[in-house]
Amino acid sequence: MTTLLHYCALVRSKNAGPFTLTFDFMCHDEDSYKALVATGFLNxxxxATLFNTDPDKILLVNHPLALAVKVSLPRPVVQGSLADTDCYAGQQYAPLMDMEVVPA
Structure with a gap:
């Protein structure tokens, strides 16, 4: 089974302010970057499905010179609210790690 760790040296999630969640997928090398982008897995x-949000509110940017993909979306709840279970958003990437990366 091929996972994100096959392509990426670093996968992380974090806050981009109290209302935005962002993900960084930093690939091992240029070949890994090109292969990951070609799968279409990160879309x-x-x-939208994982975080129950409108796909039109999601920003997905490929950064070929940095060998990285960045995804930003509205946080499911505002940072620091009573319903916030991950104040720094550092654990939001975890569900992606066990998913099989298959071409779209």
């Missing part, structure tokens, strides 16, 4: 619909 707006995936994040």
């Amino acid at each position: 707006k619909q995936l994040f």
Whole structure:
């Protein structure tokens, strides 16, 4: 089974302010980057489904010079609210780690 760790040296999630969640997928090398992007695995619909949000509110940017993909979306709850279970958003990437990366 191929996972994100096959392509990425670093996968992380974090806050981009109290209302936005962001993900960084930093690839091992140029070949890994090109292969990951070619799969189409990292797409707006995936994040819309996982985080129950509108795909039109998701920003997905490929950064070929940095060998990285960045995804930003509205946080499910505002940072620091009573319903916030991950104040720094550092654990939001975890569900992606066990998913099989297959071409779209």
